[in-house]
Amino acid sequence: MKKNKKLLIIAGALLAIGLLVLVLEKTNVINLYQNKTTPAIGPTQEEKQAVAEINADTKKNLIEVKAPDVDSKPDNTPANTTIELSAQQEANNSVTAFTKLPGYSSGSCKLTTTNGTRTNEQTANVIYQPEFSSCAGFSIPINELGKGLWNLNLSVTSNGNTQSKTISYEVK
Numbered sequence: 001m002k003k004n005k006k007l008l009i010i011a012g013a014l015l016a017i018g019l020l021v022l023v024l025e026k027t028n029v030i031n032l033y034q035n036k037t038t039p040a041i042g043p044t045q046e047e048k049q050a051v052a053e054i055n056a057d058t059k060k061n062l063i064e065v066k067a068p069d070v071d072s073k074p075d076n077t078p079a080n081t082t083i084e085l086s087a088q089q090e091a092n093n094s095v096t097a098f099t100k101l102p103g104y105s106s107g108s109c110k111l112t113t114t115n116g117t118r119t120n121e122q123t124a125n126v127i128y129q130p131e132f133s134s135c136a137g138f139s140i141p142i143n144e145l146g147k148g149l150w151n152l153n154l155s156v157t158s159n160g161n162t163q164s165k166t167i168s169y170e171v172k
Contacts, residue, residue: 050092051092051093051094051141054090054092054094054139082102083099083100083101083154083156083163083164083165084098084099084100084101084165085097085098085099085152085154085165085166085167086098086167087150087152087167087169089142089171089172090139093141093142093143094139094140094141094142095113095139095140095142095150095169095171096137096138096139096140097111097113097135097138097139097140097152097154098134099134099135099138099154099156100132100133100134101126101132101133101134101135101156102131102132102133103132103133104126104128104133104156104158105126105128105133105158106125106126106128106158107125107126107156107157107158107159108123108124108125108126108156108157108158109123109124109125109126109135109136109138109154109155109156109157110122110123110154110155110156110157111123111124111135111138111140111152111153111154112152112153112155113140113145113150113151113152113153114145114150114151114153115145115146115148115149115150115151115171116146116148118144118145118146119145120140120144120145122138122140124136124137124138126156126158135154135156142171145171146171147171147172148170148171149168149169149170149171150168150169150170150171151166151167151168152166152167152168152169153165153166154166
């Protein structure tokens, strides 16, 4: 009878451990049964989605500037047409282009980025701000152009006049 009681206790303990492992596996606390798949070449769908979401958030943040009253906008002819362009490599494998457009209240921006023979073109509207306006936002995925010395050319058109600025930026 003592042996039967020990066997019953051992069987109960093993059953409890088995159930615990099953619950932990189902709740993804542990992963004993990993899927063995060959990694895909290039970004995964999840990575592409993450980049798209980051790009959308960046543009949304740049667009969400409180619009001033129509009467407070300056004349649409830029008085100071010195445009500024800078770039910054982001942790999400993209480069963000930053713009300052003093004197502009409306218009359109075109950013052409090249690395060797590879080119990326993006357009955006001028977003008016009292201190200085800016382009609605540019984010360039590094995998489109590759690493190296990029040339960024910004063209801003307002009232039929176009001003340009070109910079070089090294992507590492």
